[in-house]
Amino acid sequence: MADTSALAATQAYSKAINNTLGAKPSGGANEAAEAVGGPSFAEMLASAGTEAIETGVNSEQISLEAITGDAGLADIVTAVSNAEATLETVVAVRDRVIQAYQDIIKMPI
Template sequence: MIDQLLSVSTRNALSKLSETVNPASMPGAASPAVATGQPSFDSVLSQVTGKLQNAEAVSLKSMTGDVPTRDVVNAVMDAEKSLQTAIAIRDKIVQAYLEISRMPI
């Protein structure tokens, strides 16, 4: 189920974006995420994927009665919050890309 969220087209789009905009390939330039000490979008996505997988595992364990309902709700809400954050970041990236593409040369 989680793998469906990161479909092949999304992975291809992200890899093309990282190939197109690769600050490490520019001489003397460091990655903005590395320079500011902030996590990259890739690491944020991997964290979101981990939280979604955890929520799914906790939900499945709750069906057998191994996990209390409160833990299931907490895991699902945490995963939803992380997913909404990743979606907001993605939307900002797309918005910035579209803004740059509309700039006259």
């Protein structure tokens, strides 16, 4: 089962920002300030979604190559690991967004 803690969601979000900006993970507290000049949240989300879909398609392609015998075991394991990590990241972000939405709904007006 995927870890849906706040820490896991924060790490997933940080990883998505770093991947989008092409930066190396630094773990610094000023990452948000550095990202101000970067893409908008919508652009970053669209980019992350596109990358997740591409990872899934690549994994399926490697699976098809494995069936025909054209892919090696290392390629298969790498593709499955990448697809699993991507899915866990997407689920962690989704769960955190749902939790944030529920917290907002509970706020008094």
